Amino acid sequence: MSESLFRKEALESNRTKMIGSVALYCPPYRWLVISIVALITVSIALFFVFGSYTKRETAVGELLPVGGVLTVSPPVSGTVVNLSVTEGESVHKGQPLMEISSEVATSLGRTRHMVADQLEMQRSRLQADLAALDTLNKEAILGLKERLVLLQSQLKQTEMQRKQRIRQIELARVQLDKIQQMQKEGYASNTQVEQQETNLLDTDTRLQETTRQQLDLQQQIAQTYQQLREQPLNALNQRHDMQSKLSNIDQQLAENESRRSVVLQAPQDSVVGAVLTKQGQIVNAGQSVVSLLPENGKLQARMMVSSRSIGFIQAGQRVVLRYQAYPYQKFGQQYGRVAEVSRTALSPQEVATLTGNNEVREQHYRVVVELDKQDILVYGKTEHLKPGIALEADFLIDNRRLIEWVLEPLYALGRRSAS
The missing domain is CATH 2.40.30.170 (Efflux pump adaptor protein, beta barrel domain)
Structure with missing residues (x-):
């Protein structure tokens, strides 16, 4: 019979444990937490799937x-002397919006006004000359025709004189022949022959003078015919020249007026959106002074x-x-x-x-x-x-x-x- 080294009580005491058996503890609301977490997870998944x-x-x-906003700007610098519109007002195409004056005053007065007066005087004189041009043309043609009639009459008279001179020469030659024959027969002296020869030379000289006058009259008649043909063209050239001068003066007047005063007009039917200046204010060229909006735009x-x-x-x-x-x-x-x-x-x-x-x-x-x-x-x-x-x-x-x-x-x- 074998005996243990330790007593039975000691062995029993060694078998006793300080920690009891393991038990899992689950709180009573655990399913609620699980449900909430699952719901949140599903919601996030659905949000990513169906959300956008x-x-x-x-x-x-x-x-x-x-139609856009229309801005109106002056082409020159000047002072606003007349403001014709207000904001919100309806305007028609071509209606004046404002007037801008660039008049300059010097010791002589308003220079552009004086220039305009001088140009107007020149214009009036040219218009009067142009109106009288037709009358002057008719008078010139009438004078040339009268001169032509007179020259033709003188030419006829000269032709008659020339014929007379030719007849006188013929008679003088006949007379000279007779005297020379009488000299041969002893009935005429040398002095008589010389006198008759001198008479023949004088008659021939007068014939040549008459012929020269005839040629001169024919030349004057030809020149008068030429002047009659050229007179309408000359009058037309004068008319064109005067009209060109009038156009030049009108252009100078327009340029002077554009520098003196500019009236800004509405480019189309519209509504005044904003007036960006006021009367008496100085504005620069290209500066926006009025903005226009399309009607019912x-x-x-x-x-x-x-x-x-x-x-x-x-x-x-x-x-x-x-x-x-x-x-x-x-x-x-x-x-x-x-x-x-x-x-x-x-x-x-x-x-x-x-x-x-x-x-x-x-x-x-x-x-x-x-x-x-x-x-x-x-x-x-x-x-x-x-x-x-x-x-x-x-x-x-x-x-x-x-x-x-x-x-x-x-x-x-x-x-x-x-x-």
Whole structure:
């Protein structure tokens, strides 16, 4: 019989453990927590699957009439002496808007006024000369005809004298022959022969003088005929010369008046949007003094979109508008649709000219948006929108589910791998 080294009580005591058996404790609301976590997880999953996000491109612009804003500027510098219109007034094409005077006063007085008076005097004299030109032409033709009749009468008389001289020469030669015959027979002296020869020479000299007078008269008659033919042409040339001088004076008068006073007129039927000057104010050439709006013109939003953002913007796209004059936090956002996108990009210089923004460094496209409404509800009242209101626009260019946006990098990687 073998005996243990330790007593039975010691062995029993060693078997006793200080820690009891393991028991799992589950609180009574554990299923509620599990349900909430599961619901949140499912909601997030559903949100990513069925939720969507719209990508937007933002641009800034302003409201402008469909026909654009017309600005009227004077061609010369001067003082506004007569302001004929007020803001909001309807004007017709050609209606005077204002008169601008550039009259300069010196020690001699108003110089342009004096120049105008001198030109008017010259113009009056030329008009009087032009009116008398027909009478002078008729008188000149009548005088030439009378002179022609007189010359022809003198030519006839000269012809008669010439015939008489020829007859006298014939008689003198016959007489000389007789005296020479009588001298041979001794009945006439040498002195008688010499006298008869001298008489013949005198008669021949008078014939030559008469012939010279006849030729001179024929030349004068030919010249008179030539003057008769040229007189209408000369009168016509004088008329053209006077008319040219009159046109030159009229041009000088117009130029003097344009420098002296300019009347600005409405280029078309429109409404005065703004009068940018006042009577008595000095304005510079090219300075905008009146802005005109088309009558009953609808407004549209015009903005410049950078070439980096223009890719997905196209006609018919929905646009969200926020007018700076009416904060959208209080008066809400407005809507419109893209009506037009320019086909060519505008250079930074062209954008600066159109918008006045000189900080543009890249090309832009002009986008025109047609408004859904031409008014806005402000504190319960409908207010018509005004040209020139600045705005921000969000172009809704791409709408996708959230899961597609999350997985877009994987899609892109797959497309690159496939290509």
